Amino acid sequence: xxxxLDKRDQADVRDGEVRSPxxxxxxxxxxxxxxxxxxxxxxxxxxQCPKNMRxxxxxxxxxxxxEIDPAWRPGLTGLAEGEYLHILYWMHHARRDLVLQxxxxxxxxxxxxxxxxxxRPNPIAMALVKIISIDKGAGIVAIDAxxxxxxxxxxxxxxxxxxxxNSSDV
Amino acid sequence: xxxxLDKRDQADVRDGEVRSPxxxxxxxxxxxxxxxxxxxxxxxxxxQCPKNMRxxxxxxxxxxxxEIDPAWRPGLTGLAEGEYLHILYWMHHARRDLVLQxxxxxxxxxxxxxxxxxxRPNPIAMALVKIISIDKGAGIVAIDAxxxxxxxxxxxxxxxxxxxxNSSDV
Numbered sequence: 103x104x105x106x107l108d109k110r111d112q113a114d115v116r117d118g119e120v121r122s123p124x125x126x127x128x129x130x131x132x133x134x135x136x137x138x139x140x141x142x143x144x145x146x147x148x149x150q151c152p153k154n155m156r157x158x159x160x161x162x163x164x165x166x167x168x169e170i171d172p173a174w175r176p177g178l179t180g181l182a183e184g185e186y187l188h189i190l191y192w193m194h195h196a197r198r199d200l201v202l203q204x205x206x207x208x209x210x211x212x213x214x215x216x217x218x219x220x221x222r223p224n225p226i227a228m229a230l231v232k233i234i235s236i237d238k239g240a241g242i243v244a245i246d247a248x249x250x251x252x253x254x255x256x257x258x259x260x261x262x263x264x265x266x267x268n269s270s271d272v
Numbered sequence: 273x274x275x276x277l278d279k280r281d282q283a284d285v286r287d288g289e290v291r292s293p294x295x296x297x298x299x300x301x302x303x304x305x306x307x308x309x310x311x312x313x314x315x316x317x318x319x320q321c322p323k324n325m326r327x328x329x330x331x332x333x334x335x336x337x338x339e340i341d342p343a344w345r346p347g348l349t350g351l352a353e354g355e356y357l358h359i360l361y362w363m364h365h366a367r368r369d370l371v372l373q374x375x376x377x378x379x380x381x382x383x384x385x386x387x388x389x390x391x392r393p394n395p396i397a398m399a400l401v402k403i404i405s406i407d408k409g410a411g412i413v414a415i416d417a418x419x420x421x422x423x424x425x426x427x428x429x430x431x432x433x434x435x436x437x438n439s440s441d442v
Contacts, residue, residue: 129306131304131305132306134296134300134302134303135301135303135394136294136296136302173292173294173371174384179382180382180383180385181383181385190396190398201347202346202349213350215344215357215430215431226428232442257394258393258394260388263388266326266400268440269432272329272402
C-alpha cells in the first residue's frame with residue numbers, strides 16, 4: 103500500500119521529527135474500513151495537489167466530484183445542492199508512524215494531532231466541501247474543490263450541522 | 273464485533289429502511305484502522321448516552337476525557353487548553369448495512385450520508401469538542417462533553433481551523 107515501508111529508518115525523518123515505536127502500516131489493525139467510492143480531481147500527480155482546502159479553492163478547479171459505488175448510492179438521499187458536506191478520505195500514500203512532524207511552514211516539530219497532515223496513525227483526511235450538484239442514480243456528487251489526488255478512496259460523507267460543527271455555535 | 277450479525281435479516285429494519293447489498297461487517301475490508309486510545313465518559317450503558325453532542329452539552333457531564341495510548345502521546349504536542357478539536361471515534365456496536373434509515377425524529381427514511389447516525393458503512397463518528405486541560409505525559413485530554421459510550425475506541429484527533437472547517441468562512 104505505502105511505498106517501500108521496509109526501507110524506512112530513522113534517516114527518513116526530518117530534523118526534530120520523531121517516529122512512534124508503533125507503525126500501523128505494519129500491524130494487522132483493530133478494525134476494517136471499506137471504501138465507498140472515490141474522489142475525482144484534476145490532480146493526477148502528487149506534486150500537483152493543493153497543500154490544503156484553502157489553496158484548493160484559490161485554484162478554483164473544475165470537475166471535482168465524488169463517485170459513490172452502486173451499493174451506497176441510495177445513501178445520497180436527502181442531500182441537496184448548495185449544502186455543505188464533510189468528506190472523509192483515505193490518504194493511501196501516507197506513512198503512519200510519525201508522532202512529531204516538522205512541516206516546512208513550521209519552525210519547530212509539533213504533534214500529529216495538532217496538524218492536518220496526511221501522515222497520521224490512521225491516514226483519514228477530512229474536508230468540508232460544498233455540493234454543486236447531485237446525480238443520485240449515477241452516484242456523482244459534484245463539489246466545489248478538493249485537495250485530494252484523483253481517485254483517492256472515500257470512507258464517509260457526513261452532513262454539516264452548524265449547531266455541533268461550528269466552534270462559534272457549539 | 274457487532275452483535276449477532278448472522279441473525280439479521282430484512283426483519284431487522286424499520287418500515288422504509290433499506291439494506292445495502294453489501295455488509296461491510298462481513299467483508300475483509302480495504303484498509304486497516306488502529307485504535308489510538310479511547311473516550312472516557314459517564315455513559316456506561318448505551319441507553320444512557322446522549323443522542324448527539326447538543327444533548328451531551330445540555331447534560332453538562334463531568335469527567336469526559338480522551339485517553340491516548342503511550343505510543344501516540346507525543347502527538348498531543350502543540351494542542352492547548354481552550355482550543356477546539358475534531359475527534360473521530362469508532363462506533364463498534366453499530367451495524368454497517370443500512371443505506372436508507374428512519375430515525376425516530378424523521379417522518380420518512382433518508383440516506384445514511386445525510387445523517388450523523390452511527391449506523392453507516394464505516395461507523396466512524398465525528399465530534400467537535402473543547403479542550404479543558406491536557407496532561408501530555410499521562411495521555412489525558414479532558415474535554416467539555418461527549419455523546420460516546422465509555423471506552424469507545426478513538427481513531428484520530430484533528431485541530432479545528434475555522435478557515436477550512438466553518439461553512440461561513442470557507
